[in-house]
Amino acid sequence: MSPNELSERVADALSYARKRGASQAEASASNNTGLTLRVRMREVETLESHQDHSLGVTVYRGQRRGSASTSDLSSGAVRETVDKALSLARFAAEDEYAGLADADRMATEFPDLDLHYPWDLEAEQAMDLALECEAAALDADPRISNSEGAGVDTGESAFAYGNSHGFLQSGRSSSHSLSCVVLGEQDGQMERDYDFSVARAPEELTPVKEVGESAAERTIRRLGARKIRSTRAPVLFAPRVARSLVGHFCAAVSGRALYNRASFLLDSLDKPVFADRVNLNERPHIPRGLASRAYDGEGVATADRDLVCGGILKGYFLGSYSARKLGMETTGNAGGAHNLFLESTGQSYEELLAEMGEGLVVTEMMGQGANTVTGDYSRGAAGYWVRDGAVEHAVHEITVAGNLKEMFRNIAAIGSDVDRRGGIYTGSILIEDLSIAGA
Amino acid sequence: MNKSPDPSTFEVQQQALTLARGNLLESADLGDPQLDRALGALMRPGVDWGDLYFSEYSGESWVLEDGIVKTASHDRGRGMSARAISGEKSGFAYSDDLDPSTLLRAAKTAGAIARGGGRGRIELRREGASRRLYAAGDPGDGYSDTSKVELLHALDREARAADSRVRQVIASLSIARNLVLVCSSDGRLAADDRPLVRLGVTVLLEQNGEVRHGVAGWGGRLPLADLVAADSAGEYAREAVRQAVVNLDAQPAPAGEEIVVLGPGWPGVLLHEAVGHGLEGDFNRKGVSAFAGRIGEAVATDQCTVVDDGSMPGRRGSLEIDDEGTPTGRTVLIENGVLAGYMQDRLNAGLMGVRPTGNGRRESYAHLPMPRMTNTFMMPGPHDPEEIVRSVKKGVYAKNFGGGQVDITSGKFVFSASEAYRIEDGRLGAPLRDATLIGDGPTVLTRVAMVGSDLALDPGVGVCGKDGQTVPVGVGMPTIRVDGITVGGTA
Numbered sequence: 022m023s024p025n026e027l028s029e030r031v032a033d034a035l036s037y038a039r040k041r042g043a044s045q046a047e048a049s050a051s052n053n054t055g056l057t058l059r060v061r062m063r064e065v066e067t068l069e070s071h072q073d074h075s076l077g078v079t080v081y082r083g084q085r086r087g088s089a090s091t092s093d094l095s096s097g098a099v100r101e102t103v104d105k106a107l108s109l110a111r112f113a114a115e116d117e118y119a120g121l122a123d124a125d126r127m128a129t130e131f132p133d134l135d136l137h138y139p140w141d142l143e144a145e146q147a148m149d150l151a152l153e154c155e156a157a158a159l160d161a162d163p164r165i166s167n168s169e170g171a172g173v174d175t176g177e178s179a180f181a182y183g184n185s186h187g188f189l190q191s192g193r194s195s196s197h198s199l200s201c202v203v204l205g206e207q208d209g210q211m212e213r214d215y216d217f218s219v220a221r222a223p224e225e226l227t228p229v230k231e232v233g234e235s236a237a238e239r240t241i242r243r244l245g246a247r248k249i250r251s252t253r254a255p256v257l258f259a260p261r262v263a264r265s266l267v268g269h270f271c272a273a274v275s276g277r278a279l280y281n282r283a284s285f286l287l288d289s290l291d292k293p294v295f296a297d298r299v300n301l302n303e304r305p306h307i308p309r310g311l312a313s314r315a316y317d318g319e320g321v322a323t324a325d326r327d328l329v330c331g332g333i334l335k336g337y338f339l340g341s342y343s344a345r346k347l348g349m350e351t352t353g354n355a356g357g358a359h360n361l362f363l364e365s366t367g368q369s370y371e372e373l374l375a376e377m378g379e380g381l382v383v384t385e386m387m388g389q390g391a392n393t394v395t396g397d398y399s400r401g402a403a404g405y406w407v408r409d410g411a412v413e414h415a416v417h418e419i420t421v422a423g424n425l426k427e428m429f430r431n432i433a434a435i436g437s438d439v440d441r442r443g444g445i446y447t448g449s450i451l452i453e454d455l456s457i458a459g460a
Numbered sequence: 461m462n463k464s465p466d467p468s469t470f471e472v473q474q475q476a477l478t479l480a481r482g483n484l485l486e487s488a489d490l491g492d493p494q495l496d497r498a499l500g501a502l503m504r505p506g507v508d509w510g511d512l513y514f515s516e517y518s519g520e521s522w523v524l525e526d527g528i529v530k531t532a533s534h535d536r537g538r539g540m541s542a543r544a545i546s547g548e549k550s551g552f553a554y555s556d557d558l559d560p561s562t563l564l565r566a567a568k569t570a571g572a573i574a575r576g577g578g579r580g581r582i583e584l585r586r587e588g589a590s591r592r593l594y595a596a597g598d599p600g601d602g603y604s605d606t607s608k609v610e611l612l613h614a615l616d617r618e619a620r621a622a623d624s625r626v627r628q629v630i631a632s633l634s635i636a637r638n639l640v641l642v643c644s645s646d647g648r649l650a651a652d653d654r655p656l657v658r659l660g661v662t663v664l665l666e667q668n669g670e671v672r673h674g675v676a677g678w679g680g681r682l683p684l685a686d687l688v689a690a691d692s693a694g695e696y697a698r699e700a701v702r703q704a705v706v707n708l709d710a711q712p713a714p715a716g717e718e719i720v721v722l723g724p725g726w727p728g729v730l731l732h733e734a735v736g737h738g739l740e741g742d743f744n745r746k747g748v749s750a751f752a753g754r755i756g757e758a759v760a761t762d763q764c765t766v767v768d769d770g771s772m773p774g775r776r777g778s779l780e781i782d783d784e785g786t787p788t789g790r791t792v793l794i795e796n797g798v799l800a801g802y803m804q805d806r807l808n809a810g811l812m813g814v815r816p817t818g819n820g821r822r823e824s825y826a827h828l829p830m831p832r833m834t835n836t837f838m839m840p841g842p843h844d845p846e847e848i849v850r851s852v853k854k855g856v857y858a859k860n861f862g863g864g865q866v867d868i869t870s871g872k873f874v875f876s877a878s879e880a881y882r883i884e885d886g887r888l889g890a891p892l893r894d895a896t897l898i899g900d901g902p903t904v905l906t907r908v909a910m911v912g913s914d915l916a917l918d919p920g921v922g923v924c925g926k927d928g929q930t931v932p933v934g935v936g937m938p939t940i941r942v943d944g945i946t947v948g949g950t951a
Contacts, residue, residue, distance in 0.1 A: 061548075064549070065549050067550045067828060068550070068551050069553070070552070070554075070569045071826070072556070073539070073556045074556060087531070087533070088531060088532070088533035088534070089533060090533070090537075092537035092556040093536070093556070102534075102536070106533075109520070109605075112529065112532055112605045112608075113529050113530060114530065116528060119530070167746070167747055169748055204748055204869055210870075211748075211750065211870065212870050246870070248946075251715045251716035281525070281628050282627060282628065282664060283628070283671065385867075387867065387873075387874045387896075388864060388865045388896050390874070390894070390896040390948075394664070395894070397893050399713075399876070399894060399895045399948040400874070400896055401896055401898045417870060418872050418900060419898065419946070419948075420895075420946065420948025421948075422896070422948050422950045423950060424950075456715050456950040458714075458716050458948040460716070460946070
C-alpha cells in the first residue's frame with residue numbers, strides 16, 4: 022500500500038470517528054514489505070518474504086480515551102476498529118490531562134530527511150552477498166569452527182499519521198542490514214561473536230567481506246576467556262554496549278517515569294547529573310538518520326535540542342500527556358528520542374586503553390539488570406582485561422555493578438570511536454571504579 | 461514422548477477446527493480445493509514438506525494509573541503464512557491478507573526455495589491434540605467491561621490499603637485469544653483455540669524521599685472469571701507492596717561466588733536460561749550449543765530431573781498442539797542428573813532422526829517456527845526447604861527474579877534477583893539490593909547440593925524471547941541449594 026492509500030485510510034478513520042461522536046481522534050497506519058535471506062555453513066538456510074500492514078486509532082470522548090488497532094485495512098474493518106475504540110472510551114475514566122497534543126504544536130515544515138532508498142534485491146543477489154559475508158568469516162582463521170550464519174535483510178515502509186486538528190502526513194522509508202555470527206573453538210572452549218551493518222541506503226552498508234571478517238576477529242579475540250577475581254576497577258564500555266548506558270538515561274528522564282516518580286533522576290532539571298565533560302544532543306533531522314523524524318508520534322514538530330550541557334540536565338523526553346502531568350511543554354518525543362549524540366572527549370579507543378592503564382573493557386552485556394527507580398545497576402559482562410594499556414586476555418562469566426547515578430558522574434572519557442548503527446551515536450565510555458564480581 | 465490421541469475428546473478438538481475453518485478459511489473463500497492448490501504450489505519439485513498456517517488474534521488491555529483507568533485498547537490481527545522445507549532450507553512467505561490469490565502467491569514464493577523432485581495429491585485429515593487443556597471460547601466472557609474496570613480498582617484499593625507509604629499503583633489487565641490452524645503437506649489439518657489472560661500490579665512506595673517499587677502478576681490460559689476466582693486481587697496487591705517494603709531496607713549485595721539458595725517457583729528462570737535454551741533442538745543440530753552431543757552425559761547432580769511440559773491444563777506455557785500441529789507433551793530434559801533429550805520442532809527432529817516433541821512454536825503467522833520451551837521445571841527432591849536454608853552457614857537466599865539471558869555457545873547465563881536476603885548461620889538476614897547472578901549452564905546444576913520437596917510453578921506471567929520472537933512460557937522449581945554461583949553486587 023502506498024503512502025497515499027494509507028493517508029486515505031487514516032482520513033477515513035478520522036472522519037468516521039468524528040461522525041460517531043469522538044471529540045478528538047488520531048490514527049496511524051503503516052505498510053511494510055521486505056526480504057530476509059540467511060545462509061549457514063555456505064548454504065541457504067531461510068528465505069523469507071514479508072508483507073504486513075496495520076492501522077491504529079485513538080479516540081477521545083471528552084477526556085475519556087480508547088484505542089484499537091487492526092491488521093485488516095478494508096473500509097469495513099477500519100470502521101469497526103473505530104467503533105471498538107469509541108466503545109472502550111466509555112469505560113475509561115475522565116482524565117484531565119488526556120487529549121491530542123495542542124494544535125499550535127503541530128509540525129508545519131517537512132524537510133526531506135532522505136530516508137527512502139528501495140533496494141530491488143533479488144533472492145539470488147541476496148544469497149551471493151550473504152554467502153560472501155559468511156565465507157569471509159569462516160575463512161578468516163582456522164579456529165573459526167562453526168557458524169550461526171550470515172543474513173541480508175531489506176525492508177521498506179510506507180506510513181501515515183493524522184489527527185483531528187487537520188494534521189495529515191505520510192511518507193516512506195527503507196532500512197537494510199547485513200549480519201554475521203560465527204563460532205570459534207580452542208582447547209574445548211567455544212565462543213561466538215557477531216558483527217552487523219545497518220543503513221537507510223544499500224550503498225551505505227559496510228562491504229559484506231568486512232562484516233564477515235570483523236565477526237571472525239571478534240570471535241577469535243574471545244577465545245581463551247576466563248573468569249577473574251572480584252575486584253574494583255575502571256571499566257571501558259565499547260561503543261556497541263555504551264549506547265545502553267545512554268538508553269538507561271533516556272528511560273530515567275522519560276515523561277512517564279518522571280510523573281510516576283519512578284526514576285533515579287527525579288527533579289534533576291538544571292542540576293549536574295553527569296561528569297562536567299559530558300554533552301548530549303538530539304538531532305532529529307539528520308539526512309538518512311536511523312531515528313530521524315520531522316514530527317513525533319503526535320504530529321508535534323521535532324527540533325534540535327541540547328539535553329545535557331557540561332553535565333547539567335537541560336531537558337526531558339516528553340509527549341503531550343506526560344508534559345501536562347508535569348506542568349511542562351511537550352518536547353516532541355512522543356514515541357521516543359530522535360538521534361542522540363554523546364559528544365566525544367577526543368580520545369581514540371587506543372588512547373582510552375592507555376588512559377585506563379589497568380581495567381576491564383566490556384564488549385558484551387547480558388540481562389536487564391538496570392533499575393530505573395533506584396539506579397541500581399548489575400549486569401552480566403564479557404570482554405578483555407587490560408594491563409599497561411594493552412589487552413591481556415579475554416574475560417567472561419563476570420558482572421559489573423554500581424549505581425547509574427554515580428556511574429554517570431564518574432564518566433572519565435568518551436571515545437572518538439563512534440558507532441553509527443542506531444539512534445544513539447556514542448564512542449566508548451570510560452567509567453572510573455566499578456565493582457566487578459567474578460570468582 | 462507424546463500421548464496418543466484419546467478418541468473421547470476428539471469431539472472437543474473438532475470444535476476448535478470447526479471454528480478455525482469458519483473464521484480463517486470460509487470467511488476468506490478458502491475451501492479444500494484452494495488449500496490443495498496452495499499445497500500444490502508449495503510442494504514444488506525438491507520440497508520435502510511444508511505447511512500453511514493461519515491465525516486470528518484478538519486482544520484487549522486495560523491500564524489503571526493514578527487511581528483511574530486511563531486507557532483501554534483493543535488489537536485485532538489475522539494472517540497466514542506458507543513454509544516449504546527442503547533439507548535444511550526453509551522458504552517462507554506471509555501476508556495479513558487472507559484470500560485465495562494471496563495464499564497461492566505466498567505458497568509459490570515459499571516453494572521457490574527448492575528445485576528438482578515431485579509430489580502427488582495430498583489428502584487432508586483432521587487431527588488434533590488428545591485432550592482439552594483450556595476452556596473453549598472468549599476468555600473474557602462472563603466479565604463485563606464494568607467488572608474489568610472494577611477489578612483494576614480493587615487492585616489499586618488493596619495496594620493503597622496495605623501501606624500508607626504507597627504513592628502510585630499501576631494495574632493492568634490483558635485478555636487475548638489466538639485461533640490457529642495448521643495445514644501441512646502430510647495431510648495434517650489441526651487447530652487450536654488459545655486463551656491467554658494476565659493481571660499485573662506495580663506499586664511505588666516512598667519513604668523519606670526514597671522510592672522503591674514492587675511487582676506482582678498472575679495469569680494463564682483460562683477464563684478471566686476463573687483466574688480471579690482462584691486468586692484474590694488483594695493477595696497479589698499485598699505481595700507487590702511487600703516487595704517494595706522489603707526493598708526499602710535493602711543493603712548492597714555481595715560481589716563474588718556465594719552459596720545461593722533459590723526459592724520455589726519463579727527462580728526456575730535459572731533452568732530456563734542455564735539449560736533450557738541450550739537444549740533446544742536447532743542449536744544442538746547445528747552444534748552451536750554448549751550441550752551439543754552430550755546426551756547420556758552427567759550434566760547435573762543426581763537429585764536433578766528437569767522436564768518441559770506443554771500439556772499442563774491452564775498453564776501460560778501450555779498448548780494443545782504446537783504451531784506445527786504436533787500435540788504437546790512432557791519431554792524429560794535431564795533425568796537424575798543425566799542429559800536425556802532435546803526439545804524439537806519438525807524440521808530439527810527430522811534432520812536429527814528423532815520424533816518432534818511438540819515444541820515447534822512461533823510468535824505469529826509472520827514468523828518461522830523453531831524449537832521453544834513451554835513450561836520448564838525441576839521435579840521435587842527429598843529435602844525440607846527450611847532444612848536447606850538451615851544448612852547454609854553463609855550465603856544468599858534469592859526469592860524473586862526479573863529476567864535472564866544466556867549465550868548458548870559459551871553456556872554463560874544471567875538472571876537478575878529482585879528480592880534476595882543474606883543467609884547467616886542458617887537464618888535469613890538483611891534484604892539485598894538488586895543483583896544479577898551469572899553462571900555457567902553446563903556446570904551449574906552439577907553444583908546443586910540439595911533439592912527441596914516444595915515444587916512450585918511461577919504465577920503465569922513469563923515471556924521468552926529468541927531470535928526476535930516472543931512467546932509466553934512457564935517455569936518452576938522447588939527450593940534448591942547451589943554451591944557456588946557468582947553474585948553481581950557491589951559489597
